[in-house]
Amino acid sequence: MYLHGRNVLRELLTVDSSALNVKRIVFTNQKNVDSQLLELAEESKARGFRIEEMAPEKLANLCREKKHQGVVIDLKQFPYSDSEELLRAIEEQRTATIVLLDQIQDPHNLGAIIRTSVAVGADAIAITSSNSAEITPSVVKVSAGLAFKIPIIKIINMAQFEEILKEKGFWIYASDMEGIPYYENEYSEKSAIVFGNEGKGVRRLVKERSDRLISIPMEDTVDSLNVAASAAIILFDRRRQLALGGE
Structure with missing residues (x-):
């Protein structure tokens, strides 16, 4: 590479x-x-x-x-992190944010979400190992090199990983048009937020394993936002709530 x-x-x-x-x-x-x-x-x-x-x-x-x-x-290759080591490292933290990317396929979207995740202070990113963009030179470039500043793990089964996170005290929030407005949601101290594929959104089973669906209300003339834009809105709102909680 x-x-x-x-x-x-x-x-x-x-x-x-x-x-x-x-x-x-x-x-x-x-x-x-x-x-x-x-x-x-x-x-x-x-x-x-x-x-x-x-x-x-x-x-x-x-x-x-x-x-x-x-x-x-x-x-030689991108240094993906180990999921078990990551979970052990954040187990003692009072708050944590993990970004779950369910089959994001566009390298530019992946790079942009990585950059946003670092900007909001997220603890890690998990991507699916199949039907997903890999960390490539293009992704690193879009992330402005920040792909090296946050642990990124590859997950075979996202729905199963959600269950593991729940056992570790996380609540799972999935971005979906049928969810409650994101600004009405109150995140748990340990939160994992799922963003889905550009065309299909979050897959059914991954959505069902989530604790709550959250959405971004918009005008009827707009069907949806680009997933990187949606991630930026929701993740910065998560950061806002964490900041208020620390006051």
């Missing part, structure tokens, strides 16, 4: 390197590059990453993107 861009590298450098699978970081061999790129190269070297240099056109061939900003990260 070849990632590119300075923001992506900047975020990657804030993560524990032992959790990453970086094979090498390749910088442009152009002379007279700006100080920002030089600083990133020095920090990458200080963190112990393998550093190489290439001509700009070769960097473009690596990542298939001409606007690579002078750096390409050669990643």
Whole structure:
């Protein structure tokens, strides 16, 4: 997996390197590059990453993107988190928010939801292992590199995972047009919020295993919102309630 861009590298450098699978970081061999790129190269070297240099056109061939900003990260694979380790880590927390993505297929939607999830302080994201977008260079780019800032786990059976979360004290809320208005909902201290497929929404069994359905009221002239937009509205409302609860 070849990632590119300075923001992506900047975020990657804030993560524990032992959790990453970086094979090498390749910088442009152009002379007279700006100080920002030089600083990133020095920090990458200080963190112990393998550093190489290439001509700009070769960097473009690596990542298939001409606007690579002078750096390409050669990643063996995306570092998905382990679900059991994640649940153990948040078990003692008083509050927690997990974002459940039920077969989100558009990479841009996935990247945007990751970015929103980090912005609201969510604890983790769970995606389905089948019929779902993977974490690809495109997803990382849309997330502005923030895909490395939040644990992301892959789930085989989302409905079963909901039951596991309930055993851990979570309440499950699914975004659905038949639900109560999101601003009337009161979240539990530990909440998992489900967002469904772009065309079909949350699947029937996943919906049935949820504790409550929540919706975004809108004018009759609009059928629905993009799932990334819906996630932003609902997740920021969850953040608002958490902030009020801490006052």
